[in-house]
Amino acid sequence: MSTVDLGIPSVRPQHASPSSNLRGEQSFPDAARDELGNEVLRGNLRHATATINGKRASAVREVRDWQKLRNAGSALKWQVTDHLPELLEQLEESVTAAGGVVHWARDGDEAGEIITRLALERGAEEVLKVKSMATQEIDLNETLAHAGIRAIESDLAELIVQLAEDTPSHILVPAIHRNRAQIREIFLAAMPDLDPSITDDPPELADAARRFLREKFLDMPGSVAISGANFAVADTGTLVVVESEGNGRMCLTLPKTLISVVGIEKIIPSFQDLEVFLQLLPRSSTGERMNPYTTLFSGVTPGDGPEEFHLVLLDNGRSAVLEDPEGRSALHCIRCSACLNVCPVYTRTGGHAYGSTYPGPIGAILSPQMTGMDGPDDPNTSLPYASSLCGACYDVCPVKIDIPKILVHLRAEDVDQRRETKGEYHGTWDMAMKGASKLMSSPRAYDAAVRSAGPLSKVLPGANIGKLPGILPLVPGWTDHRDLPKPGQSFRSWWDAREKDAAMQPGSDDDATAPGAGPASSTTEEQS
């Protein structure tokens, strides 16, 4: 499908390597069902996302030119997409000129091999890590472990997740699914020197993490640290790491060797463009005017920080995302996670249900494009449906990625794909649509059908139509998960009656007296 070998090297964009953390075991609805049963998770999520949403809203309200900044951010990301090959080469040149070494990794495995080799060559038994989505995506810790190297996460939340042998569930707050009591238990189990009298007070827990990691920072065992980057500036070769705790500064400053793994889409054209992104990112992400620490470095600085800097530029499916003109703007994401926090689906299911490093609305468009959607049984094929298409994600996106539009586009791709393999009409839905199309193409048949729906449904008990038996076509699937309001009077019957009334009482244009259910009730719903 994707590669045709004609003997001539014709290079095509490639999906991510299968070892990446981009695809779960279960489809979204199945995974979500399990997560929804977890009350601790739901409580934590509700509290956390509501808090961040509030902070974000007030931080954004403060900025008078917010929409103009979004416009600039979006256009800059389009500029990057449209000129990616040139900008990548420019970045390599400027990083090299600043004393860094640039490596290119076609996929997650290749990146893992490069980093493992670099760490082994430097005799590292332990490496310290700054929270990075890219390294999570390529499952770097696992790869390093195979080579006998222990990777230690230095971000507090990542540390919690790592010590619990768990996986992150939120881009920004990876341990959002853990509450303080759970975190205390995790620390007590994993930190042998910890005084058991520690309470679950967050400052005490943070202090425990400080003491645990400070020893590691000060000695920097093996003196290798691994980070990601929020931005890579093409014209100056500057990498930008945005953080809160100071673990980033520690890892970017104290080791002898620094390795940064950066997706090829993280480029911004010029240093000056930081004036846009350093306003958009913190306010969207943590709802702060500015995050506590931002480190900018270009290659190596003699006498200050690492003596060696390696930049690993990662494709791993990004070129495949780029291939689709309708979907490629998913790569514009700056990982602020604002779309997660406003999403009515994410805020209930949490991140694990998405099965990928990238959860929430952005994950629902990014993961399937990076891995490809391989038929109806592929869990990632279910992701574009993990949305009510309410559009909140688009409203908050600092770079204006039209997530709902891409979700719909990917759903259409899925349908097209299924039609290709299973024929034009398959399954009850298609059959029902085919039937409906027949019905609607004949005015008389349609009229008879809608006029009879009301009276026919009267034979069913209750105010709503509940779960219907499976022998009926279409409706059972629909009514499995929701009640169907009983149809009242059809619009056509109502119209006829209205016309009749009007004929009898000329001059009356009171049309707000539509009876009972039917069109009038749906109007009320829209207003409520």
Add this chain to the structure above:
Amino acid sequence: MSEWADQRPAHTPGMSAKDEILARVRAALDVPRRDEITEAQDVPRAYQRADDKQEISTDRAKVRDVLVQRLEDYTAVVHRTTFDGAPAAIAAALGEAARVIVPPGVPASWTDDLDPEVTRDDGTLSPRGLDAIDAVLTGCHTAIALTGTIVLRGDDLGGRRAVSLVPDHHVVVVEAEQVVLGVPKGIERMGTDPGAAWTMISGPSATSDIELSRVEGVHGPRRLDVVLIEPAPEPTPEQDTDPRAQEQTA
């Protein structure tokens, strides 16, 4: 097992990773999007930039007020002083610290009268050595008022990065002419030396990773004190500053 988790994507024999990635990206972009290509000059720069009227003409004292308010919002401690009052304010900010380290370019007048033992950094102290020091006193390059951000350059005034990171208490001296209003002006100033080691600091180290309750002081300095050196008050305060400001814009 699963049909989708089959194999690693193909690599083209005899092609370097760089060439292959660039070829993939070029092949992907061969399919154009509907509208036009976005060039650098197409980026709408209607937001408030470094040359924005508000940036240029806002009264400098007001800008400093904003800075102070935003810093205090992050729970940094701000000491407002004048050139003559600076040494005393610095001493007060350092508080109980017994050992203080300073980058080599910090003015002697800031440290001459200090009680604590002052080490001028010569780049030799290890992270463990720095950990034994109570406080660090640095200057800064730029301060951004609207976001309450202190920008350090890894130079003789801001110090190498480890020096302003490892000690648990950081005292920064900000001079009035270093204060700008918005992020774009700050980036413009940093852009004159983009290759330097830059650190932007907005309040003390913090985390919200445990149930989103903010905890101050994780790995970076747990205390941040800012000594702001302002011009001595003018003899005729309360003067309408607008006309003067308008002249500056013209």
